[in-house]
Structures are given as structure tokens and as C-alpha cells.
Amino acid sequence: MDLAFLTPLCDRPGPWASVYVDASRFRASTDEERTLEALAVQRALACAGADEATCHAVRMAVDELRHAPEPVGRAFFATRGEVVLDPALSTAPPGTSVHWAALPHTAPLLDLAGEDPLCLVVRVDREGAALELWPDAGDGPRRAERHLPLWAADSPERSAAEIAEALVRCQAETRADLVVLVGDDAECAAVHERLPAAVRERALRARPGAGDERLGAELVRARAAHEAEVFAAARGRGEEATEGVAALVDAAHEHRIAQLLIRADGPDAHRSVWVGAEPDQVGVRPDEPAVLGARDAVPARADDALLRCAVAAGADAVSVAGADPGAGPAGGLGALLRWGG
Incomplete structure (x- = not known):
């Protein structure tokens, strides 16, 4: 995640209120329930030691969510009576949470406010191959990039080479930073071994039997596994x-x-x-x-x-x-x- 958007939080002294709101549930509530939830946030901050002006500013910001078309959630970071930053969340938090501390509690943003970096999902089988561009959030393909012809039974090597070539072109065009191969082991392995090293290093396999719903979770796992592998390799050196x-x-x-x-x-x-x-x-x-x-x-x-x-x-x-x-x-x-x- 590019952290530049958090710069305003480095320029001011604390302490800080950090509030994460599940807006999907909040939006489905009645006006009275929304008001009560905003008041509950204010009370929780006050009990944690926050000053009255900051408690009020956060309550007003949370209450205003009733007028905003929030998809899943929002975070609020406030100090000295002002909400300094209120990024939208791409993943719903597990309920509303309230923090009062010397520093803004930004760590949950890595899991809740991802930038949806792109994955190129390549489905390979005997019917050919389909290339799809997915966000890391895993909520379905953003768009289908292209479909390739049937896997040639008489020349599987040529088919694998053609799919690998198309994959490389598509990755360069879309700038997807992760490639995930889905399908039978033999076909995926044949494509993988024909990729150039720079692309092969970022090409992973989804676990067998990953349908669209399960594939979303697989992409999250694959991304984290990829980053962990990069770290382990660097640490090994x-x-x-x-x-x-x-x-x-x-x-x-x-x-x-x-x-x-x-x-x-x-x-x-x-x-x-x-x-x-x-x-x-x-x-x-x-x-x-x-x-x-x-x-x-x-x-x-x-x-x-x-x-x-x-x-x-x-x-x-x-x-x-x-x-x-x-x-x-x-x-x-x-x-x-x-x-x-």
C-alpha cells in the first residue's frame, strides 16, 4: 500500500481518536439506530479519555454517514476537535471499533483499505484459456481480457507457448503485479514453465477446485503468500x-x-x-x-x-x-x- 495519503496524520501532535465503522450495517439501520451508534462512539471515546471537542467531531462525522453512499465502511482519525482524515474502506471492519492513543491506529488500514492491486487470473483447461483481471479484494473479475482457442491435443507444447505469450502481453498491458494460474496441474505447469523469468516469479497457482467465490479468498492468500516469500528470500540473503x-x-x-x-x-x-x-x-x-x-x-x-x-x-x-x-x-x-x- 502506498502510504502517502496518511501524511496528514504525521504533521500533528496527538493524542488521536481512531474509529472504524462498518458502514454496510450502519446504512441498513434506522435513523434512530444510527444516532444511537454515533452517540455510542462519542461515549466510548470519552470513556477512553478523549477531549470533548474531539468526541463531538467524531460523533458528527459518524452521524453524517447516513447521507453518504458508503459501500462497506469508513475510518476516522481525529485530534484536537477535528477529523483530519476519513478514508473509505474496501473491506468491512468486524463491527465498529474505537481507539484513543498517542498515535493514530492506522495498522488495520492495510487489511481494510487496500488499493485493490490487480491480479491477472488465467484459467487454463482443455477448452483453452481465459484471461481475467481481478482486484485483490477478490469480489469477481473486473473485466475479461481475452479468450484463447482450444488447447490443441496434437500439440500441447504449442498451445502452452501461445497461452504463455498471450499472458505476458496481457500482463504488460494491464500492469497486473500478480499472475494466478487456475486449472489442471499439467496444463498450468506447461504454461508456467514457458513464462519468462520476470513474469514466472510473480505467477502463482490457486489451490485446486477454486470457484469464483473461493477464488476471491485465494487471491488474498496468494498476495500475502507472495509478499511473505519475497521477504523470506531477502532474509535468506x-x-x-x-x-x-x-x-x-x-x-x-x-x-x-x-x-x-x-x-x-x-x-x-x-x-x-x-x-x-x-x-x-x-x-x-x-x-x-x-x-x-x-x-x-x-x-x-x-x-x-x-x-x-x-x-x-x-x-x-x-x-x-x-x-x-x-x-x-x-x-x-x-x-x-x-x-x-
């Missing part, structure tokens, strides 16, 4: 990746984070670090931000603090929550690194 809170804090100080990887349920994501007013004033001990010029240090979640560092450094971030257990960074936090500071 020992020079281009790191994991763990302490190592990531060091990388943030050196402005070396190129891509932050987060598994929301990892223990390190919830671990407390210490932060100052500036993004790079972060440390694993309460005295570290002072060394970096912070007047006061306050505790914050590690995932949110590192995301703030990534925003300020122009890095991006990705969720690996859909990858298989054990894949991706240990503890749930890792990064691909850039060279230099």
Missing part, C-alpha cells in the same frame, strides 16, 4: 530484510525501510514502544526518543509507530495476514530494506 521490533526501530532511525510487512495478529504488532512528536523519535526504551530530540516520550503500539516512520520516509507497507501460519516475519513485523540512509 541476509542483507535486504529484517524483522523484530528492535531491528526495525534501528532501520527506521537510518531511514532504510522500503516496505513494512505487518501481520496484525503477530505479538510484535501489539508490543509497546516509546515515541516522541516526530516520526523518527521512536525507541524500544523510554529514554531513547530523548536522545533523538523528543521532549516527552509516550508509549504507542509498535505497528502504528513503525507505520508512522514508513509514511515519513516515503516507504510503503503490506499486510501478510493472509499468508500461511509461520510465513512472513517472525513476530508479525518485518521490512524489506533500502540501502543508504
Whole structure:
């Protein structure tokens, strides 16, 4: 995910209110129920210690959702009586949640406000091949790109080569950054081995029997698995990746984070670090931000603090929550690194 849209959250001191609203359920409620939910958000913030002006601003923003054609959800980030940012969500959150903390709780956006990067889905069977462009959200093909003729029984090698060639052209035209092959093992393997290395590295197989509904979940899994594999390969080389809170804090100080990887349920994501007013004033001990010029240090979640560092450094971030257990960074936090500071 490109994090540039979060820049306004780095320019203001906290503390911050962060609210995630399931707008699909909210929209189906009566006016009275919507008002009560907005008031419940206000009360929850007040109980968490938020100031009255910020509580009121968030209540008004949530209440205004009744007039907006929200598809699934919206997040609100507010401080000092103002809603600073209110991004739409592409995936409904599991109910309305309310947070009051030193930093905005932005980590859930990686799973809820994805940019729907494109996957090129290639269905291969004895009937030929169909190329479809899907968003990562997995809610069905955006459009069919093309259909290729029947797989030639008398020349399967030629058929595989023709499909691979069409796949490469389509990937270049659409700029899909992930290719997912769906179909019988033999046909998919024949196409896969004829792809050039640059495309073959981003071509994955969907699990057998993936119909359209199941395929949507497979694309989410495939994306997370791909990112986890890239991280594991870089970590194996020992020079281009790191994991763990302490190592990531060091990388943030050196402005070396190129891509932050987060598994929301990892223990390190919830671990407390210490932060100052500036993004790079972060440390694993309460005295570290002072060394970096912070007047006061306050505790914050590690995932949110590192995301703030990534925003300020122009890095991006990705969720690996859909990858298989054990894949991706240990503890749930890792990064691909850039060279230099």
C-alpha cells in the first residue's frame, strides 16, 4: 500500500481518536439506530479519555454517514476537535471499533483499505484459456481480457507457448503485479514453465477446485503468500530484510525501510514502544526518543509507530495476514530494506 495519503496524520501532535465503522450495517439501520451508534462512539471515546471537542467531531462525522453512499465502511482519525482524515474502506471492519492513543491506529488500514492491486487470473483447461483481471479484494473479475482457442491435443507444447505469450502481453498491458494460474496441474505447469523469468516469479497457482467465490479468498492468500516469500528470500540473503521490533526501530532511525510487512495478529504488532512528536523519535526504551530530540516520550503500539516512520520516509507497507501460519516475519513485523540512509 502506498502510504502517502496518511501524511496528514504525521504533521500533528496527538493524542488521536481512531474509529472504524462498518458502514454496510450502519446504512441498513434506522435513523434512530444510527444516532444511537454515533452517540455510542462519542461515549466510548470519552470513556477512553478523549477531549470533548474531539468526541463531538467524531460523533458528527459518524452521524453524517447516513447521507453518504458508503459501500462497506469508513475510518476516522481525529485530534484536537477535528477529523483530519476519513478514508473509505474496501473491506468491512468486524463491527465498529474505537481507539484513543498517542498515535493514530492506522495498522488495520492495510487489511481494510487496500488499493485493490490487480491480479491477472488465467484459467487454463482443455477448452483453452481465459484471461481475467481481478482486484485483490477478490469480489469477481473486473473485466475479461481475452479468450484463447482450444488447447490443441496434437500439440500441447504449442498451445502452452501461445497461452504463455498471450499472458505476458496481457500482463504488460494491464500492469497486473500478480499472475494466478487456475486449472489442471499439467496444463498450468506447461504454461508456467514457458513464462519468462520476470513474469514466472510473480505467477502463482490457486489451490485446486477454486470457484469464483473461493477464488476471491485465494487471491488474498496468494498476495500475502507472495509478499511473505519475497521477504523470506531477502532474509535468506541476509542483507535486504529484517524483522523484530528492535531491528526495525534501528532501520527506521537510518531511514532504510522500503516496505513494512505487518501481520496484525503477530505479538510484535501489539508490543509497546516509546515515541516522541516526530516520526523518527521512536525507541524500544523510554529514554531513547530523548536522545533523538523528543521532549516527552509516550508509549504507542509498535505497528502504528513503525507505520508512522514508513509514511515519513516515503516507504510503503503490506499486510501478510493472509499468508500461511509461520510465513512472513517472525513476530508479525518485518521490512524489506533500502540501502543508504
